[in-house]
Amino acid sequence: xxxxxxxxxxxxxxxxxxxxxxxxxxxxxxxxxxxxxxxxxxxxxxxxxxxxxxxxxxxxxxxxxxxxxxxxxxxxxxxxxxxxxxxxxxxxxxxxxxxxxxxxxxxxxxxxxxxxxxxxxxxxxxxxxxxxxxxxxxxxxxxxxxxxxxxxxxxxxxxxxxxxxxxxxxxxxxxxxxxxxxxxxxxxxxxxxxxxxxxxxxxxxxxxxxxxxxxxxxxxxxxxxxxxxxxxxxxxxxxxxxxxxxxxxxxxxxxxxxxxxxxxxxxxxxxxxxxxxxxxxxxxxxxxxxxxxxxxxxxxxxxxxxxxxxxxxxxxxxxxxxxxxxxxxxxxxxxx
Amino acid sequence: xxxxxxxxxxxxxxxxxxxxxxxxxxxxxxxxxxxxxxxxxxxxxxxxxxxxxxxxxxxxxxxxxxxxxxxxxxxxxxxxxxxxxxxxxxxxxxxxxxxxxxxxxxxxxxxxxxxxxxxxxxxxxxxxxxxxxxxxxxxxxxxxxxxxxxxxxxxxxxxxxxxxxxxxxxxxxxxxxxxxxxxxxxxxxxxxxxxxxxxxxxxxxxxxxxxxxxxxxxxxxxxxxxxxxxxxxxxxxxxxxxxxxxxxxxxxxxxxxxxxxxxxxxxxxxxxxxxxxxxxxxxxxxxxxxxxxxxxxxxxxxxxxxxxxxxxxxxxxxxxxxxxxxxxxxxxxxxx
Numbered sequence: 098x099x100x101x102x103x104x105x106x107x108x109x110x111x112x113x114x115x116x117x118x119x120x121x122x123x124x125x126x127x128x129x130x131x132x133x134x135x136x137x138x139x140x141x142x143x144x145x146x147x148x149x150x151x152x153x154x155x156x157x158x159x160x161x162x163x164x165x166x167x168x169x170x171x172x173x174x175x176x177x178x179x180x181x182x183x184x185x186x187x188x189x190x191x192x193x194x195x196x197x198x199x200x201x202x203x204x205x206x207x208x209x210x211x212x213x214x215x216x217x218x219x220x221x222x223x224x225x226x227x228x229x230x231x232x233x234x235x236x237x238x239x240x241x242x243x244x245x246x247x248x249x250x251x252x253x254x255x256x257x258x259x260x261x262x263x264x265x266x267x268x269x270x271x272x273x274x275x276x277x278x279x280x281x282x283x284x285x286x287x288x289x290x291x292x293x294x295x296x297x298x299x300x301x302x303x304x305x306x307x308x309x310x311x312x313x314x315x316x317x318x319x320x321x322x323x324x325x326x327x328x329x330x331x332x333x334x335x336x337x338x339x340x341x342x343x344x345x346x347x348x349x350x351x352x353x354x355x356x357x358x359x360x361x362x363x364x365x366x367x368x369x370x371x372x373x374x375x376x377x378x379x380x381x382x383x384x385x386x387x388x389x390x391x392x393x394x395x396x397x398x399x400x401x402x403x404x405x406x407x408x409x410x411x412x413x414x415x416x417x418x419x420x421x422x423x424x425x426x427x428x429x430x431x432x433x
Numbered sequence: 434x435x436x437x438x439x440x441x442x443x444x445x446x447x448x449x450x451x452x453x454x455x456x457x458x459x460x461x462x463x464x465x466x467x468x469x470x471x472x473x474x475x476x477x478x479x480x481x482x483x484x485x486x487x488x489x490x491x492x493x494x495x496x497x498x499x500x501x502x503x504x505x506x507x508x509x510x511x512x513x514x515x516x517x518x519x520x521x522x523x524x525x526x527x528x529x530x531x532x533x534x535x536x537x538x539x540x541x542x543x544x545x546x547x548x549x550x551x552x553x554x555x556x557x558x559x560x561x562x563x564x565x566x567x568x569x570x571x572x573x574x575x576x577x578x579x580x581x582x583x584x585x586x587x588x589x590x591x592x593x594x595x596x597x598x599x600x601x602x603x604x605x606x607x608x609x610x611x612x613x614x615x616x617x618x619x620x621x622x623x624x625x626x627x628x629x630x631x632x633x634x635x636x637x638x639x640x641x642x643x644x645x646x647x648x649x650x651x652x653x654x655x656x657x658x659x660x661x662x663x664x665x666x667x668x669x670x671x672x673x674x675x676x677x678x679x680x681x682x683x684x685x686x687x688x689x690x691x692x693x694x695x696x697x698x699x700x701x702x703x704x705x706x707x708x709x710x711x712x713x714x715x716x717x718x719x720x721x722x723x724x725x726x727x728x729x730x731x732x733x734x735x736x737x738x739x740x741x742x743x744x745x746x747x748x749x750x751x752x753x754x755x756x757x758x759x760x761x762x763x764x765x766x767x768x769x
Contacts, residue, residue, distance in 0.1 A: 105484070144630045148442075296479070298661070318511050
């Protein structure tokens with residue numbers, strides 16, 4: 098199945114001959130809890146050119162940053178492409194495994210890439226002056242790292258630092274944005290689609306110093322974000338109870354998923370996660386076999402073999418509703 | 434007023450102390466007729482990653498192109514930036530006056546720029562192997578050109594050709610897409626926001642050969658377009674009566690605008706237009722003065738002094754509803 102990134106529900110549904118709405122997608126990491134949206138999108142005036150002032154105000158408040166310290170993109174991936182095309186790094190150090198688009202974007206700028214294995218050699222020193230990319234919480238395992246020691250290493254090596262915090266909102270940890278005051282070659286990236294349950298809404302935020310953001314803005318078109326998307330996110334940001342509701346629901350499903358996986362005889366190792374997905378090492382069965390065995394249950398999971406340092410004994414399973422976890426339980430039991 | 438592009442209604446409203454909805458925006462060229470949208474946006478499932486198959490099918494049918502012959506962007510401006518960043522033209526020839534973003538995008542790729550004056554010297558030969566950009570119908574005057582002779586010149590000079598047809602849907606003229614079969618270094622650009630009355634929806638289409646589009650796709654992220662925007666445009670494309678309704682409404686307002694401008698003593702020249710806006714040369718009054726005199730009527734018009742080959746004796750006025758044209762009439766009469 099050509100589903101490198103997970104989440105291609107339409108193709109999956111077509112393959113197994115069902116409706117996309119019937120598919121239980123445990124391959125992509127979109128929050129299964131949705132924010133309360135009290136807005137009638139049918140009344141939205143979309144004829145005029147967009148104005149992002151209110152959205153930027155709301156994001157500045159939410160993430161405690163100045164409006165001049167960030168730029169909006171059509172999703173975090175668009176931000177990655179734009180940033181690398183600006184920085185054109187000659188040498189990049191990726192803390193792997195990590196989100197695949199980083200390597201793809203770096204290949205386009207033709208820089209040299211080194212991978213540091215987060216699991217085995219995380220404090221290995223990166224090359225002087227290189228661009229380092231760290232995803233925190235990480236993918237595909239969801240671990241949140243205390244970055245203090247790493248940031249010290251990176252600054253000592255005069256690195257340009259990119260920290261991807263697309264899953265940080267699922268945790269209670271602090272953002273690395275506070276380091277921007279101390280070190281200007283730092284970029285923080287946040288996808289707005291994971292936590293706010295809206296991959297169909299294309300908004301990502303790139304945060305850095307005012308000067309760095311100004312340099313990026315000169316390379317960017319005036320209007321990128323849809324007025325619909327802007328209003329969706331403004332509404333989502335207004336929902337003050339969402340974080341607590343989402344956290345509680347995840348905690349419950351997390352426990353259930355752990356229990357299901359502990360009872361699954363082909364589980365070798367469950368990786369501790371701080372995010373809304375779980376990396377599992379299988380034994381006695383490979384990822385494609387498990388994917389195939391879950392097809393009759395209309396369940397998609399992520400084969401992690403195309404992640405650096407992983408192989409086809411690894412799968413990633415999203416933490417979804419209790420009901421979805423229940424279907425997974427039935428599916429896995431039928432294999433046991 | 435820092436309103437280079439027109440259309441910044443929010444800033445304008447703030448300046449004159451009114452609500453944005455009170456502003457009569459004759460500075461931006463968005464269709465005042467809206468397509469019939471029979472879709473409940475509140476029911477849209479935006480959690481999953483977007484799938485653009487249906488939108489691409491609809492666009493392929495509408496513009497009689499293959500799905501492999503175009504790429505979607507977040508508006509035509511995003512397409513321009515992406516295309517120039519890919520092509521990195523060393524020498525570009527812009528048929529001016531034209532949309533300002535072309536020069537801005539070319540400045541980023543640091544190529545040399547030559548302007549050919551469409552009004553005075555249109556058949557001047559561009560430099561061999563250069564990139565030529567032609568907007569048809571043109572901005573800010575709205576003239577539609579028969580491109581046959583120009584295309585012959587450009588092909589003879591081995592130019593890479595970019596034709597911006599963002600306003601072509603307002604006319605009944607044929608697209609230049611048919612030339613793609615004959616000449617592979619041809620790109621056609623279409624903004625979906627002008628004709629379909631949706632600047633808040635960010636969709637532009639870049640059309641070329643399958644091979645060129647494939648090269649562009651490798652440099653682009655997987656997901657860019659909002660699911661909301663995709664559905665808006667799919668609905669708009671379904672409205673088969675829209676073109677006729679829009680054309681009739683424009684014809685009526687066009688006549689009224691001509692009449693109003695002919696009776697305005699400061700009109701020096703009205704440029705014939707095929708699009709939904711009109712270029713006017715003033716006499717005895719400059720554009721900033723006219724803009725200022727229209728402020729009490731909450732009317733925005735476009736000062737064309739930042740267009741190449743024009744000066745502050747030129748204004749662009751959008752063709753809007755009969756009611757809006759009526760307010761303009763009152764405004765202009767109060768000046769006479």
